[in-house]
Amino acid sequence: MVIKSLKLIDFRNYENIDFTFNPGINFIYGKNGQGKTNLIESLYLTTHLKSFRTSKISDLCAFSKKISTVQTSLLKQNVHHDVRITLHENLKRVLHNQKSVNYTSEYIKNFLSLLFSPDQLVAFKEFPLERRNFIDRILFRVDEKYFQRIKEFNRIRKQKNVLLRNRNKKEISVWNQLIAFVIPEIVNSREWIVKKINGVLAEIFCALTGRNISLEFYYGSDLKGKTDNSPESILRYLAEKLDQEIGNGYCLFGPHKDNFWMTLDGKKDRQTFSQGEYRVAYLSLQLAMNQIISSELGFKPILLLDDIFSELDDIICEKTVSYIIQSDNQVFITSTTIPERFKEIENTICIHAGKLSTV
Numbered sequence: 216m217v218i219k220s221l222k223l224i225d226f227r228n229y230e231n232i233d234f235t236f237n238p239g240i241n242f243i244y245g246k247n248g249q250g251k252t253n254l255i256e257s258l259y260l261t262t263h264l265k266s267f268r269t270s271k272i273s274d275l276c277a278f279s280k281k282i283s284t285v286q287t288s289l290l291k292q293n294v295h296h297d298v299r300i301t302l303h304e305n306l307k308r309v310l311h312n313q314k315s316v317n318y319t320s321e322y323i324k325n326f327l328s329l330l331f332s333p334d335q336l337v338a339f340k341e342f343p344l345e346r347r348n349f350i351d352r353i354l355f356r357v358d359e360k361y362f363q364r365i366k367e368f369n370r371i372r373k374q375k376n377v378l379l380r381n382r383n384k385k386e387i388s389v390w391n392q393l394i395a396f397v398i399p400e401i402v403n404s405r406e407w408i409v410k411k412i413n414g415v416l417a418e419i420f421c422a423l424t425g426r427n428i429s430l431e432f433y434y435g436s437d438l439k440g441k442t443d444n445s446p447e448s449i450l451r452y453l454a455e456k457l458d459q460e461i462g463n464g465y466c467l468f469g470p471h472k473d474n475f476w477m478t479l480d481g482k483k484d485r486q487t488f489s490q491g492e493y494r495v496a497y498l499s500l501q502l503a504m505n506q507i508i509s510s511e512l513g514f515k516p517i518l519l520l521d522d523i524f525s526e527l528d529d530i531i532c533e534k535t536v537s538y539i540i541q542s543d544n545q546v547f548i549t550s551t552t553i554p555e556r557f558k559e560i561e562n563t564i565c566i567h568a569g570k571l572s573t574v
């Protein structure tokens with residue numbers, strides 16, 4: 216898929232821009248504080264209907280303005296889409312091909328962008344919740360039923376938490392039966408995607424770094440080693456742990472406690488990866504997702520790569536650019552580094568004080 220053009224009015228530090236992008240690489244160059252991340256944020260908003268930096272819509276409006284507009288023209292599998300997002304105080308109104316969008320979950324099935332941003336990298340490194348969200352965002356797209364299962368799991372867990380706090384043992388057993396049927400399906404989907412990721416991850420990491428060491432992605436299911444993945448065993452396990460859960464007043468076991476991590480030649484990420492290694496491993500993971508989406512859904516997501524080059528050595532930067540160019544996605548790369556460094560890059564956009572120009 217391709218974002219053909221973008222209009223921004225009073226969005227962050229953009230007063231009024233109307234810009235046409237290249238369907239391949241868009242290398243966006245600018246000094247600190249000029250609007251590179253703001254631009255990436257507006258493109259992410261178009262595909263995910265939320266920001267990756269704030270949950271407050273009003274933060275997106277230019278200072279001292281009340282209304283902001285993000286308007287895009289997109290092309291996906293030869294079909295044109297017009298999207299207009301109006302942000303007004305804390306309300307967001309979305310028009311997709313002139314029709315009002317009422318359900319975000321319906322809208323986001325249409326489009327997908329994969330984001331690399333320094334802030335998301337930190338969150339991914341620090342919080343298991345962020346790693347689960349990362350996996351879930353992709354599974355929602357490639358496995359139709361997965362979204363329903365997670366919704367169901369969260370609904371049951373919420374109800375069970377209330378009952379645990381009220382120490383209502385009899386009713387909890389009923390909800391345990393329901394949850395024991397949903398859990399195996401969530402675990403199976405997560406195992407499936409991790410297997411898919413590992414089918415391509417090591418090769419991508421080698422291509423980006425030139426290093427012949429193996430990068431692997433691991434899934435640590437919370438229930439692994441405690442019970443097998445059948446509803447009967449899970450139910451038995453939860454019954455055994457009932458008093459412990461009542462003591463704590465909330466659900467202690469299940470996919471909401473799952474974790475994911477990476478290893479390089481068998482060594483675990485947080486304990487051993489250098490800053491640059493973590494960065495390029497995370498980028499490899501995003502590019503693995505890109506391949507999975509392309510083969511499962513038949514279209515190429517947009518790659519939003521904000522500030523990828525800092526902390527990476529020259530060899531990795533050059534190999535990354537070569538890899539991205541041959542990936543055939545529409546890509547937005549932002550950098551404070553001068554584009555002349557990368558001979559393969561042809562389309563350069565310069566950002567200065569919220570204004571874009573082609574170089």
Ligand SMILES: Nc1ncnc2c1ncn2[C@@H]1O[C@H](COP(=O)(O)OP(=O)(O)OP(=O)(O)O)[C@@H](O)[C@H]1O
Binds near residue numbers: 250251253275278
């Ligand atoms: N709501 C807003 N209204 C107006 N300006 C804003 C708003 N929010 C942020 N800004 C300003 O936009 C400017 C550009 O921010 P942005 O994060 O896009 O910079 P950047 O080009 O990515 O810089 P860096 O290279 O340091 O990451 C900043 O100076 C910031 O103060």
Ligand SMILES: [Mg+2]
Binds near residue numbers: 522
């Ligand atoms: Mg930035």
